[in-house]
Amino acid sequence: MFYRTPYVLFAVFFSLSGCGQDYSLAPPADSEKITVTVKLPKELKTETMWVMYRSATCKRISQGASGQRVERDGHHSVYKEFQRQGQSDLYQIELLKDGGGACKWHLANVTFGVVYADPTQFGENVTYGAGGGVVVIFDYNNSPRGGADIKVDGDLTIKKDYYPWVSESFIGAYKKDVSLITEGNDYFLSYQALKARQVYFEPMLHTGFLVRSEGPKVKKKGNYATFTYPDGSMESVPRAKPDFLKLQTIRTGRAADCFSLWRYANCPDRRPDLLPDWLPEPEKPGYGRYVIVDEWGNELPAYSYRLVGQDGQIFRDKSDTNGRTEPLPVSAHPLRKVEFPVERW
Structure with a gap:
C-alpha cells in the first residue's frame, strides 16, 4: 500500500x-x-x-x-x-x-x-x-x-x-x-x-x-x-x-508552454475553446458564466477573452482560476462571437 x-x-x-x-x-x-x-x-x-x-x-x-x-x-x-x-x-x-x-x-x-x-x-x-x-x-x-x-x-x-x-x-x-x-x-x-x-x-x-x-x-x-x-x-x-x-x-x-495552464497564452499554436454550457451565477441572479479550456479540456486560468453577446454587448476580461469568465447578463446568452486576443506575459 x-x-x-x-x-x-x-x-x-x-x-x-x-x-x-x-x-x-x-x-x-x-x-x-x-x-x-x-x-x-x-x-x-x-x-x-x-x-x-x-x-x-x-x-x-x-x-x-x-x-x-x-x-x-x-x-x-x-x-x-x-x-x-x-x-x-x-x-x-x-x-x-x-x-x-x-x-x-x-x-x-x-x-x-x-x-x-x-x-x-x-x-x-x-x-x-x-x-x-x-x-x-x-x-x-x-x-x-x-x-x-x-x-x-x-x-x-x-x-x-x-x-x-x-x-x-x-x-x-x-x-x-x-x-x-x-x-x-x-x-x-x-x-x-x-x-x-x-x-x-x-x-x-x-x-x-x-x-x-x-x-x-x-x-x-x-x-x-x-x-x-x-x-x-x-x-x-x-x-x-x-x-x-x-x-x-x-x-x-509542441512547445512546453502549450502544456502549462499558466503559460498557455505563450503557446505558438494554442487552440483554446469556450464550452457552450451556460452556468448560472447563484449569488447574482440573472447572470451566468462560460468556461474557457485548452484543447485537452483543462480549464485555463488568467486567459484573455473577448465575447460579443446576443444583444451586441462586448465583454473583455481574463478568466478566473477555474477558467470561468466574469459574470455575464443572461441577455448575452447565447453568444454571437468568441475571440481570444493574443496577449503574452
Missing part, C-alpha cells in the same frame, strides 16, 4: 468519544451514492481505496503541547477494492455519502490510484516507486495529505498524461524503482469536489516514452542525478523528478 500505513499508525494515538461504544457505520437505505471509475491501462493495476468518513458528533481526543484536551472531528476509515466491469477496462467502486450510525458519519475524502502491475518488466528486482495517486475531498476539511490543489463544481473527470520513470539510486542502500510521472510537483493529484456524484479517472500511459535517471555515487556538492529522456537527450540538474513538460514536448512536438 502506497498510502495506508503512516496514517493508520497515526490514528492509533487518538480515541473516539461521544457515541458510547458504537461508532460503526450504519448507512441509511436512501443514502446518496458516489461512483468512482478508473479506466485502466493494461500495464497498470488499481490500488486499494482508502475511504475516510468524518463525524462532528464523535470527537477525536488528544493532548496538546501543554497537556490540554484537544477535540477534533472523529475519523472512520474503510478500505475498498475496485471491481472490474465485465470484460472492459473500467473498474468501479460505489461509495455511500451518508455513513449514518450514532456518530452521523459523512463521506470526507478518498485516496486511490494506479501502479505498475509488474515492475520487474523494467528489470530484475525493480520495485514500484511513487506516483499515480489521486485524492478527492468531498467536504470542507483537508484530507490526510492536506488540502486540494484544484476545486471543481459538479462531477469530476480526471484525464492526465503519465510517463514511466525508472530511477536508480546508489547512495545508502542500492535501489531501482519505476514511478509514474504526471504534471504537478507531487505524486498525488488532489481535488475538492463538493457536489460530485461521479468521479472518473483516466491515466493515459505513454509506455513508449520512458525516462531513466541515475543518481550520484558519491554524496558531494554539485553531484546530481542524470536524467536520460526518450529522445536521447541528457541533463544533470538539481531536480528531484524528470521534466514533465520536456516529456510532453518530446512526445507531441
